[in-house]
Amino acid sequence: MFDYDAVAKRYDQHRKGGGPFMSSLLALADAAGAEQVLELGTGTGNNACAFLDARPVRCFVGLDQSMGMLVRAAKKGLSAHWIRGNAVALPFVNRSFDFLFSVLMLHHIRDIMPVMQECYRVARTGGYTAFITASHDFIDRHPMNRYFPSFAAIDKERFQDVPQIEEALRNAGFGETGQIHAKRDPEPIDEHYLDKVAHRFISTFDLIPDHEFYAGLNRLRHDISVDGCAGTMQWESVTIWGRK
Numbered sequence: 001m002f003d004y005d006a007v008a009k010r011y012d013q014h015r016k017g018g019g020p021f022m023s024s025l026l027a028l029a030d031a032a033g034a035e036q037v038l039e040l041g042t043g044t045g046n047n048a049c050a051f052l053d054a055r056p057v058r059c060f061v062g063l064d065q066s067m068g069m070l071v072r073a074a075k076k077g078l079s080a081h082w083i084r085g086n087a088v089a090l091p092f093v094n095r096s097f098d099f100l101f102s103v104l105m106l107h108h109i110r111d112i113m114p115v116m117q118e119c120y121r122v123a124r125t126g127g128y129t130a131f132i133t134a135s136h137d138f139i140d141r142h143p144m145n146r147y148f149p150s151f152a153a154i155d156k157e158r159f160q161d162v163p164q165i166e167e168a169l170r171n172a173g174f175g176e177t178g179q180i181h182a183k184r185d186p187e188p189i190d191e192h193y194l195d196k197v198a199h200r201f202i203s204t205f206d207l208i209p210d211h212e213f214y215a216g217l218n219r220l221r222h223d224i225s226v227d228g229c230a231g232t233m234q235w236e237s238v239t240i241w242g243r244k
């Protein structure tokens with residue numbers, strides 16, 4: 001299991017909330033008439049901030065299994081409850097929430113069916129659940145594959161592909177499901193991006209063997225020093241949703 005307690009400080013310094021998926025989350029929250037909201041795998045609360053800035057709700061609960069991550073979330077002064085718990089066994093009674101969402105958590109869980117069943121159980125009838133992930137197609141096209149040869153293999157081994165997640169939602173009982181694909185504007189792979197990679201801002205970089213990581217980092221640093229940037233990066237996300 002990836003140790004988020006150990007990386008919480010670094011994570012919070014180099015990851016920000018929001019992303020190409022945020023408009024889909026807000027639209028689904030509106031469709032759900034969301035007032036009671038649960039975020040699974042809330043981490044340091046970055047996406048809780050982005051969500052609540054755009055759409056304040058009566059009750060927001062952020063759940064995570066890492067206390068180190070939650071401690072940082074709690075320092076952000078949001079109107080939210082922070083709960084340590086596991087997404088496979090939620091500490092809530094049936095039909096407690098209008099809207100549940102989760103950003104880049106599912107790939108840490110081998111068997112996602114219990115998560116889907118728990119989401120179905122704690123969602124009210126007519127409520128929505130949404131999972132944000134990266135598609136295998138995007139992982140294959142990610143520009144960091146040029147520098148880190150095992151990048152795609154590591155992530156495709158962890159990330160469930162989109163159809164598998166949608167099927168799991170249906171198998172858990174969600175009657176309507178769908179996918180929303182989104183892209184952010186391209187950003188330069190420049191010194192700022194290099195700094196994030198050097199600080200292993202995504203867990204993939206912690207899983208790449210050290211010799212490969214430092215060789216790739218040096219090549220990336222060199223390319224950026226020559227041209228000022230090493231191409232562009234366009235973040236793509238998929239929101240997979242289910243309505244109970």
Ligand SMILES: C[S@@+](CC[C@H](N)C(=O)[O-])C[C@H]1O[C@@H](n2cnc3c(N)ncnc32)[C@H](O)[C@@H]1O
Nearest residue numbers: 004041042043064065066069086087103105108
């Ligand atoms: C990549 S981080 C994403 C954090 C946050 N959603 C964000 O976008 O910044 C994944 C988070 O999922 C949490 N997590 C992983 N498995 C979990 C589980 N079974 N139950 C609850 N949280 C989990 C980790 O502790 C970590 O904080």
